[in-house]
Amino acid sequence: MDVVPFGKPRAERADAVRNREHLLAVVRELIAEHGVEKVTMDGLAERAGLGKGTVFRRFGSRAGIFRALLEDDESRFQQRVLSGPPPLGPGAGPAERLIAYGRERIPYLLRHHAFAQAAAGPGRADVGSGISLTRLHVRMLLGEADVPEPDGLALQLSAALEGPVLFYLRPDAAEPAPGAEVSLVESWRTLVERVLIDDARG
Template sequence: MDPVNRPVVPFGKPRAERADAVRNREHLLETAREMIAEHGAGKVTMDALAERAGLGKGTVFRRFGTRAGIFRALLEDDERRFQEQVMSGPPPLGPGAAPGDRLIAYGRARIPFLLRHHIIAQAAMAPGQPTIEAGVNMTRLHIRMLLGQARVDMPELDSLALQLTAALEGPLLLYLSAAAPAAPPAPGTGPHLANSWQALIERVVVLNR
């Protein structure tokens, strides 16, 4: 497979599920999204989700295990959709554009994604169960691949990819590290971060060829 079209983070072949189990999962995730949109993440509990979805509590517990598991499933589902856009969506986010343009587009898409999901990511946190590792790994591997394709003339591209990943994913980590639940990002945060990301990538790619 062409490396440009290779999955950024291979999730592996999903375990086969019964059709009714798949339907229940999709119904529960959609119901959880509706509850978050209407009342906020704080109102989403195992019992409330079961009642709203019209399913037994046992079904919800078997599917998610804990309340945090609901939000982890939401985050993983949206991360998968995001990765599909990176893998096979239209350029410049998807394949078909120059590596530098794809790096810029990735940051400009990833930043609003992270800011939109910071409440869900915070609710998904549980002791011993990291919630954003897959997304961070996806970003690091994708950045490293594109740096190589751009023929950036710098030593230790792995280290550079790691630092660029921190620059891109770091704001979400700062929100999640707050002692109290983080307030929604201030208006303008996304565009400012996106512009800074573009300026950073332009300097790294253009000045180091």
């Protein structure tokens, strides 16, 4: 409801945003129906009812599709952390928020690993755009909890949260045992409770 002083550019931007959201929605449909492997520039153009040129200008390459998808999902995740309902969002204590963060983040990373591989090209996967989100968020909550060595602990706890996901998803890793995800979420809870609850006692 702002006043729009230069109507045309604003309108174009809004179109571009809608266009992008439409394309990403179609990508999500294609992934749900056929898997990550089957998403191609041509298939996306056809399904979206757009010319190949439009899809190409938007994403540049197949990897670009997945980079856009990761950015979009990552920004939604950040919004939930920054301003969504507690305990993931603000309004709960630091230990409870850290536990909630791991409970959401571990399955998120597992789910997004295939996208990250497709975004990076063969042989390289980087689910890393979120690593600094995790580190900053953990650092902030450790500050609230007033633990000693918060900078070093923030690095170590972020690695504890995100490292094992990468371990399970290495190309040479053994198939994760059924329930690996649940087990990581549970041991993350144990870790956080022990590291933070000590302060409540001290």
